[in-house]
Amino acid sequence: MVSVSAATRSRVKRSDDFALLPSTGKSSGSFWLYLIPGFVLFTVVILVPLLWNIYLSFTEWRGIRPPVWIGFENWIELFHDTKFWTSFGNSIAMIIAMVVVPTLLGLLLAAMLFDLIGKKFGGRIASFLRATYYLPQILPVAIAAIVIGWILRPENGALNTVLKGVGLGFLQHNWLGSPDTALLSIMFVMVWVQLGYPVVIFMAALQRVDPELYEAAELDGANWFQRFRWITASIIRPEIFVVTLTSTIAALKVFGPIYTLTRGGPGTSTIVPSYYSYSEFFQNQQVGYGATIATALTIVIVLLTIGFIKAQNRAERAESDR
C-alpha cells in the first residue's frame, strides 16, 4: 500500500519516463501489447461487474425478468434500515477484534518477545513463540471458525464440558446461539485468527531499531514505556499503518466465520454487511438491495483506503521535513 506514494513521486522525475529497455530494430511490438491480456481480463471480471453492481443498486431486480429502474429508493431504504446499521455496528465490533486488540496486543507481544525474551532467554524461544502465535493465520478463515465453533458447541462442547468439570457448571452457555454472547464469540475467533499477523510484522520491524538509541535513552533516565513510546513506536510507525489498514479492510469484509458459525443470527446479532448482501442476493432474491449494501460497503472501504494513504503520506512528509 505504501508504495503508491513512491510511485506518485517517481512521476515527477522525468528521466523515469524512458523505458529501461531501449527500442531496437527488431522490436516485437509496443509495450502496450503486453497489457492487453491483463486489461481484457480486468475489464471483464472487475470493471464491468463493479459498474453493473452500482447500476443494480438503483434497480429492483429479482434475478429473472429485467431489472426495473427505481432511482434512489434502495438507498433511501438503506439509510432507514436498522438491520443495515446493525450490520455496520457489528463491523465496528470486527474492527475491535481484528484491528484494535491485535494491534495493541501485537505491539506489546512483539516488544516483549524481541526486547526481553529474545535478549535474555535467546532468540530461539522468541522465534518459536512467534511461530506459535502465527499458527491460526495460516488456516482458511472458515476452517478457523469451525475449530473454535467446535469448542463452543452448545451440548457437549469442549468449553461447556470443561466448565462443568471444574465446578463452574453455572457458566455453561450456548455461546454462539444466544444473542448476548454470539457476537463476542465471533470476536474471540477473530482475535485468535488475527493476533499473529501484527506480531510477525512488528518483530521484523523492530530489527531496524538501533539498540544504541535505547542505551542513550536509558542513560537519560527514560523508562521502558517512554522508550517504547518515543523510539519504538515512532520507528515502526509505517508497519503500524500497514497493519491497521490491511486489517481494517479485512475486518469490513468478514464473511466466512459468520456464514459457517451463525448465519448472522440469532436474530441479527452477528450480521455483517457482506453476509447481509449475500443473503439479499441469494436467499431473498432482492438483488437490487443486495447490490446497494455491497456498493455502500465498497464506498466505505475505498474512502478508508484513500484516507489512510493520505494520512500516511502526510506523516512521511512531516518526518522528512524534520
Add this chain to the structure above:
Amino acid sequence: MATINPELLREDSKAGFEHPLKLVKRRTKRTVSDWVILAVAIVIGVLIAAPFFIILINSFKSPTDYASSGPLSLPRALYFDGLTGFWNRVNFPEKLWNSFFISGTVAILAVVISVFNAFAIGIGRVKGRTWIVILFLVANTLPQEALLYPLYYMFKQVGLYDNVWSVIIIFTVVQSAFGTYLLSSVYGTFPKEVLEAASLDGASRWQILWRVIVPISRPTLSVILIFFFIWTWNEFLIPLTFLVSNANQTVPVAIASLQGDRLMDVTTTSASALLGLIPTLVFFLIFQRTLTRGITAGAVK
C-alpha cells in the same frame, strides 16, 4: 487471508521462523519479572495452540469415549471411524484435487499475467503507469460482494456456473491485480545494463522477457506463486457461490457446508475440522521460510 503483505521481496529479511533472531548478545541478569514475562508469553502461546491440540485429540476418539471422558483427555483407543467416515462422506480426495487444481492453475496463470503487466509497467514504463498501478491496487481492496452478483449472472449466461473454471478465471484476475502492483515495483529497479546487453545482442523484447527477465526474477516469482496458491486455497465466498454441486467443491467449502448436519456426531465434526486444517499446516511447514520472508519483508521501504 489476504492480510499478508509480501511486499519488497527483494530485500532479504533475516527473520525466518527457523532462524533465531540475531540479537546483540548482552550478558544481563534474568530478574523475577523477566521470568514472569516469559511465563505470560508462554501461556499466551499455549492458549493459541490449545484449539489445535483439542481438535487433534478429539478427532481420534469415539463419541462414547468423548461422552465419558470429556474433551481434554487423550483418546483411550485410537478411533479412526470419524476421520474415515467424513473422508468417504465428502469424497475428500476429490475435494483435495479440486482445491489443488484451482489453486495451482490460478497461481500459474496469475503469475504469467502479472509478469506481462509488470513488464509493460516496470520495464516499458508506459504512459500513465502510476494510474494503472493504482487501478490494480484498488481492485485488490474491493469487497468481493461488489462483484458477486454480476459475475454470478455472467457466468450463468456463458455456462460456466458450477464449473471450476469460473473460480479460476475470477481469482486469476484478483491475484494478478496484486501481483502486478508488487512486480511492477520490483521490475522498476531491474538492472538496466543487463537489458541493454541483451538488446545489443539482438534479442527482441519477447525474447528478453522470457530469457533474461523471467529467469533473473525467478526467486520473486516463486514467492508470489506460493502466495497465490495459498490465498486461493483459503478463499471462501466465491467458491461457495459458484461451486454448488458436490463434485466441484473445494476443501473449505465442502467442510463448511456439512457443519450442523444431523448425521455428524461430535467427534466426526472434530475430524472434519482436522481434515480442513491439515493441508494448510502442510503448506506452512513446506514453505515456512518463503512465507515468512514474504510476510515480514514488511510492506515498508
